Amino acid sequence: MSTVLVWLRNDLRVADNPALDAALRSDERVVALFVHEADKAIRVPGGAARWWLHQSLTALGKDLAESGVALQVETGPATEVVDRVRRELEAGSVHWNRRYGPGQREVDAAIHSELRKKGVNVVSHAGNVLIEPWDIETGQGRPYSVFTPFWKALKQRHFARPLPRSPMEKSKVSTDEIDSDYTQPKWAGKLAQHWNVGESAAQQRLAQFLEHRLEDYPKGRDYPAWAVTSQLSAHLRSGEISVRQIWHAARTFAHAHPDSASAVEKFLSELAWRDFSYHQLYHRDDIDNSPMQAKYADLKWRHAPMQLKAWQTGQTGIPIIDAGMRELWETGYMHNRVRMLVASFLTKNLLIDWREGEHWFWDCLVDADDANNPASWQWVAGIGLDAAPYFRIFNPVTQGERFDPEGDYVRRWVPELSALPDKFIHDPSRAPENVLEQAGITLDDSYPRAIVDLKDSRRRALDAFGALSADA
Numbered sequence: 001m002s003t004v005l006v007w008l009r010n011d012l013r014v015a016d017n018p019a020l021d022a023a024l025r026s027d028e029r030v031v032a033l034f035v036h037e038a039d040k041a042i043r044v045p046g047g048a049a050r051w052w053l054h055q056s057l058t059a060l061g062k063d064l065a066e067s068g069v070a071l072q073v074e075t076g077p078a079t080e081v082v083d084r085v086r087r088e089l090e091a092g093s094v095h096w097n098r099r100y101g102p103g104q105r106e107v108d109a110a111i112h113s114e115l116r117k118k119g120v121n122v123v124s125h126a127g128n129v130l131i132e133p134w135d136i137e138t139g140q141g142r143p144y145s146v147f148t149p150f151w152k153a154l155k156q157r158h159f160a161r162p163l164p165r166s167p168m169e170k171s172k173v174s175t176d177e178i179d180s181d182y183t184q185p186k187w188a189g190k191l192a193q194h195w196n197v198g199e200s201a202a203q204q205r206l207a208q209f210l211e212h213r214l215e216d217y218p219k220g221r222d223y224p225a226w227a228v229t230s231q232l233s234a235h236l237r238s239g240e241i242s243v244r245q246i247w248h249a250a251r252t253f254a255h256a257h258p259d260s261a262s263a264v265e266k267f268l269s270e271l272a273w274r275d276f277s278y279h280q281l282y283h284r285d286d287i288d289n290s291p292m293q294a295k296y297a298d299l300k301w302r303h304a305p306m307q308l309k310a311w312q313t314g315q316t317g318i319p320i321i322d323a324g325m326r327e328l329w330e331t332g333y334m335h336n337r338v339r340m341l342v343a344s345f346l347t348k349n350l351l352i353d354w355r356e357g358e359h360w361f362w363d364c365l366v367d368a369d370d371a372n373n374p375a376s377w378q379w380v381a382g383i384g385l386d387a388a389p390y391f392r393i394f395n396p397v398t399q400g401e402r403f404d405p406e407g408d409y410v411r412r413w414v415p416e417l418s419a420l421p422d423k424f425i426h427d428p429s430r431a432p433e434n435v436l437e438q439a440g441i442t443l444d445d446s447y448p449r450a451i452v453d454l455k456d457s458r459r460r461a462l463d464a465f466g467a468l469s470a471d472a
Contacts, residue, residue: 003029005091006069007082009099010369011127011239012060013199014067016162018125019095024067028093032064033085036075041103043288043370046363048332049237051188052197056238059198067165082111086120094120097127097239100282101370130159130243130275133282143283145385150279151272162245191366194331195234202235206246210253218266224324224335225408230267231333233367236274246271277371280385288358288374291383295468299383301353310451311346312360314414317443317450319426320400321345323413330413332366337403343380344394349457351464354381382465390465393458400426416440416447 004023011017012034023030034057037044045053061071074081086094094115099108108124115122126132136153137143144150196204209230213220220228235241247268254264284292291297310316314325324338334342339361346357358377362368378384382392404410407425411418417425419439424431428447436443443449 001029003031003089003091004093004095005082005086005089006030006032007078007094007096008032008034008060008071009096009239010237011097011242012056013202013240013242014060014063015165015199016127016242016245017097017239018127018163019097019123020069021163022123022125023093023095024069026093030067030069031085031089031091032060032069032071033082034071034073035078035081036073037078037107038075039077039079039103039107041106042078043101043103043362046361046365046368047185047188048191048364048366049368051184051191052195052234052238052332052366054184055192055195055197056240059200059240063199078107079110079114083114083118086115092121093123095123095125097125098132099128099370100133100278102281102285104370127242128239129278130154130247130272131157133279136279144276144279147273147276147386150276151269154272154275155268159244159247162242162248188332190330191332194333195366197240199240202232202241205230205232205235206241206249210249214250214253214260214263214267217263221266221270222337223403223409224320224338225404225406225412229336233372234333237367237369237372243271243274274372277375280375281371284385287378287384288362288370289355292378292385293383296383296465299464299468302351304350304352307350307451308346308352308356310448311342311350311352311357315448316345316452317429317448318345318396318454319407319410319414319417319428320396320404323410326413328361328364332364334365335409337399338409339376340380341394341396341399343377344392345396347377347381348393348461349452349454351457351461354378354383390469391462393461395454395458397427397454414447 004026006020006023011019014020020032057071057073064071072085074085082094096108099105112122112124131154133143136150138149209232213228213230216226216228220226232241232246236243250264250268254261280292281287311321311325314322314329316322320338321342324334324342327338328334343357346352347354354377358374361373361377365373375384379386382390400410404426405422407420407422410425417428417439420428420431420441421435424435428436428441428443429449441447
């Protein structure tokens with residue numbers, strides 16, 4: 001029997017997987033391949049993502065075995081591995097779902113060309129975004145650079161229904177333990193306390209969100225202590241669930257529950273930011289390293305390693321910043337409102353290069369992907385497409401008071417401040433000495449003083465960014 005090879009990348013699911021579906025509908029043996037890629041053009045996943053990936057591949061291997069598909073996991077340059085495995089299996093066809101980063105497209109194009117020269121049937125599929133980046137453009141025929149018109153155009157499109165699980169007529173195969181040689185950092189083991197990984201877990205999380213969290217989502221999504229967000233981002237990052245599945249499930253829910261329509265609309269608009277980020281990734285060069293607004297390429301960032309370390313470890317003396325950074329380190333995740341605050345604090349108040357923050361998030365986030373992570377950092381730093389204006393600088397104290405008014409989020413992640421009254425929980429420096437003493441707090445001992453003056457640092461950032469904006 002001839003063989004079809006399915007090369008899986010960021011699409012680790014059985015349902016609504018066009019490449020896998022096409023292979024399973026053939027009359028041939030199907031083998032799935034995942035490659036821990038060592039190609040220079042490919043960005044190596046961060047530590048938290050590698051931990052997630054191992055769990056996800058383990059779950060996928062079991063799911064695929066039920067469909068009669070063996071999962072083979074390899075490490076090395078994909079430009080070499082894919083063809084070697086294809087030859088070993090004597091596969092006449094190779095399928096994959098498309099990806100959109102410049103380096104990824106370079107690798108895929110090289111493999112596609114080489115296999116076609118050898119007479120192999122190579123088929124790529126659309127399986128990872130709502131709409132292909134080249135299939136949506138402005139009235140002037142250009143890529144979108146502003147989200148709002150992109151969203152208006154996107155929601156007018158009709159997206160095909162998700163593919164069901166393909167007919168499982170093939171005999172079940174045995175599954176081997178997934179190769180764990182691909183390095184996972186020791187610190188990532190604690191993430192298992194916070195996450196269930198795999199396609200089944202993704203579907204359960206989506207159902208739970210729609211049934212129990214959606215109603216409070218439009219308002220509650222800004223409050224980090226409220227458990228109302230979907231937390232689907234890591235499942236999307238690995239492709240355990242498709243964006244199309246989420247889109248249609250939410251629309252179906254709104255149809256069955258008309259009162260939820262506005263909440264669904266808000267949720268889908270946030271989901272659309274993911275497509276917008278991939279739109280940028282496809283149409284721009286190197287968004288994880290180069291400002292999308294060229295005028296900021298020469299901005300003089302500060303070299304402040306001690307302040308960077310304080311930011312990374314949640315020791316800045318600004319409670320909501322420290323809470324967010326500690327949540328990140330402990331869980332591999334951070335609430336989106338707080339992501340904006342910690343990014344603004346690093347790039348504006350500390351005036352430290354946004355790439356330092358992007359790299360830290362890349363290593364620590366279970367949901368750090370090639371498009372969302374750099375695009376979001378550039379947005380907050382004010383240097384990306386449709387970015388927040390450079391003069392929009394979040395005040396983390398007032399933001400904390402507004403969105404964590406009772407200090408529940410801060411108390412969870414910065415327990416040394418837990419005894420402070422609500423009035424001072426977001427700015428311990430304002431607390432009288434007797435209040436600090438009653439709370440068991442000694443500034444610069446049990447909790448640090450703020451490492452930067454928010455007003456002075458805000459002015460410094462406005463001057464630095466404003467000088468380049470004026471010259472543009």
